[in-house]
Amino acid sequence: MNLMQLYDMIDLDQLSVEEIMDLIALSDSIRKNPWAYRESCRGKIMATLFYEPSTRTKMSFQTAMYRLGGEVIGFDNPENTSVSKGESLKDTITVVSGYADVIVMRNPREGAAAAASLYSKSPIINAGDGGHLHPTQTLTDLVTLYNEKGRLDHLRIGLCGDLKNGRTVHSLIRTMTRFPGSSFVLISTPELALPKYVRDVMDAAGCCYTEAASLERALPELDVLYMTRIQQERFASLEEYERQKGVFVLDGVKLRSAGPDLKILHPLPRVDEITVDVDNDPRASYFDQTVYGMYARMALILTILQSRDRPKKRKIPRSTHPHRCSNPKCITQTEHYLPGLFTEAGDMLLCSYCDEGTLI
Template structure:
């Protein structure tokens, strides 16, 4: 079934990405369009809880004038009684004009888009894809740097399990980036993504050090959380846990245009004293998520 579902943006062309970026910018200038989706029903199906993403999507729908239905906890739905995903999607398709779904299983959104004509927006399927996060990351980079081309992007922390860094890596491939993968051995960028870089001709360097000097030529510092439970070797965790923490005194030599991004929630990988730096951008980045999601909902509904 062909429809306007947004399951992945990894294969979007430059033109498609740019169109979405421009529409996101329009929504940033004016987030409130109470009549744009008047009379439309948006369903948010969170088979797995994710308060941050759900609030952002529901705010986007509300600011566009849509009504929102859905659930935030699969325990209250029929899926806990053994209903298949297909049946749940078919049922909700009778009510809603667009379905925004989050699921713990990988590929769930793609499958959902195959069983209904109602457009599906993937709000995260396990550790697989999360296109609205990717879109807000791209928008934050585009907005703060004025371009996506030819940037030095440092990805720091957990590059093994970090879904956001993998998606960002793939969606940047058309923009001639240079990546610096800064991670401990146990959490380094998986081979499949390095292979992807080599196939696509994307330059990358792998680094273990994370210091004032090592980040001096970064345009974007994309921080992620190093989680204790990801380590098989806890000695290794103890050794590296403080290595990938960004402190304000590390920003002395960085480029003026450099911005710090983080998918949030943050724990201790960015010290509180960084928040006041003009380089800190993670809270605005989260806010950009609202505008990006307004753009994605409109695209899924075919609204110009």
């Protein structure tokens, strides 16, 4: 795919490594020469449709668009919109895509962005779909790593916390497996271990990975530590959440065993998994990460809006199988009109929306 034909951003898998590096280079150019881009999106409108709470991602996108000279519409509480009246995702997207030149959407249902792209006349940018993917956070992470570490290859990355529901973790692993020499240390409780479909990606890429039950033991061997919070909103009960939170906490004492070149990332918000005494450590990059994210999103918006016009009317694909996805969090569980789209992988059917595998 040529970047000039980037209609949607659902998953960074859409892009080649070379195209990802082009986006990183563009973000760097914007960061160093902001005035050269301040009118790039003049006359363009971006809609931000946030079906669940967000601070950094939503404000980062809004700021990015304003700095490019564009305008922003949208909502951050679906209870104040027709969604609360039962409006389908299809109808919301069809209407809003008639108003905006690009749509940024966050939705708690996995595969929602892919579903929205079927019906939108405007490009869709996935700002997080449940516990599935978060490609623009991953682009933020890549821009941060490239600037802070000077490379994206041969990095040993520790991922700590909620690896089961952490869409940022899933997206980052899937992308980093494409860079040579990537290896991973998975630090979580058994209940919050990485899903099988993400492990399958690592196995298929031939990436080395190990599991660790102790943050202290893993730290000395890491180039990067990617901390995540235990996400209360992903748990069925408060009791289950309370059993998991606070298991892994990074503090100044633990950091004594880490190397001087370690970089600490976190998609934020943090709760109690990184103590405030770490903030002043030169290895802490998570606040710089939020600024890099704004430039990463400026590069993405600019690239999409300067691409050739996408078809105004897309042909909706027919169902490929009579099955329905078995993932209870998949968008197809609530938007029943969606065609059943799957790809075959051995004796498995992989849902094209959420990547969940089902035995044939």
